[in-house]
Amino acid sequence: MSQHEITLTVNGSHERVTIPSNMTLLTMLREVLVLTGTKNGCAAGECGACTVLLNGEPVNSCMMLAVEADGANIVTVEGLARDGTLDKIQQKFVELTGVQCGFCTPGMLISARALLDRNPHPSEAEIQDALRGNLCRCTGYTRIVQAVQEAI
Ligand code: FES
Ligand code: FES
Numbered sequence: 001m002s003q004h005e006i007t008l009t010v011n012g013s014h015e016r017v018t019i020p021s022n023m024t025l026l027t028m029l030r031e032v033l034v035l036t037g038t039k040n041g042c043a044a045g046e047c048g049a050c051t052v053l054l055n056g057e058p059v060n061s062c063m064m065l066a067v068e069a070d071g072a073n074i075v076t077v078e079g080l081a082r083d084g085t086l087d088k089i090q091q092k093f094v095e096l097t098g099v100q101c102g103f104c105t106p107g108m109l110i111s112a113r114a115l116l117d118r119n120p121h122p123s124e125a126e127i128q129d130a131l132r133g134n135l136c137r138c139t140g141y142t143r144i145v146q147a148v149q150e151a152i
Contacts, residue, residue: 006070010035011079019066025059026050028066029076037077037106041135048134051107052076058114060133077106080113089113092147100138108134112148121152 001020008015010033017032026043029035029052041049043062050062053075080087089112092098099105108131115122115130122130127148128141136144 004067004070006067008069008072008074010074011076017066021065021067023066024062025052025054025064025066025069025074026061028069029061029074032066035076035078039103039106041103041107046135047104048107048111049104051110051134053110053114056114056117058111058133075110075113077109080109087113089116089148089151092151093144096143096147096150098139098144098147104134104136104138108136108144112151115148116151122148124149 001022003018004021005016005018015033017028019028019032026038026040029038030040038052038061039049040062041047045060045063048060050060051058052061054069055073080090089109093105093109111131111134115127119126124145127145131144
């Protein structure tokens, strides 16, 4: 397998990595950069557990090759907290118990952050729509949507 060197910014840090051409962005984040907050749920673009921001837009990192992220700005769930302070969305997920097993949570948080960045005052329907690609097997979504509403 041919190797490629790419450079990208991840959570504000400039990274230079050498990776095989068939490695997904998800695998690179988890296994090369050891940012294990991003989860591997289905590896097939169905569950949203692997969602990260790519140049500000939420993407399923399991469906992208890492080489496609050459030059990109990536934000993972590890990048949401600043100086030890949780993002408001993270705080509200904790306060309103929008987390049970937590497997979907990083992807939910990233999709919610992307929504609030482009639309600071979304309606409930807009929140539901933004989280449509993120599947949760535990919470039933009500508290997740409430947490996003309270983070507005
Ligand atoms: S792990 Fe990527 S969509 Fe499920
Ligand atoms: S909290 Fe368990 S999958 Fe969502």
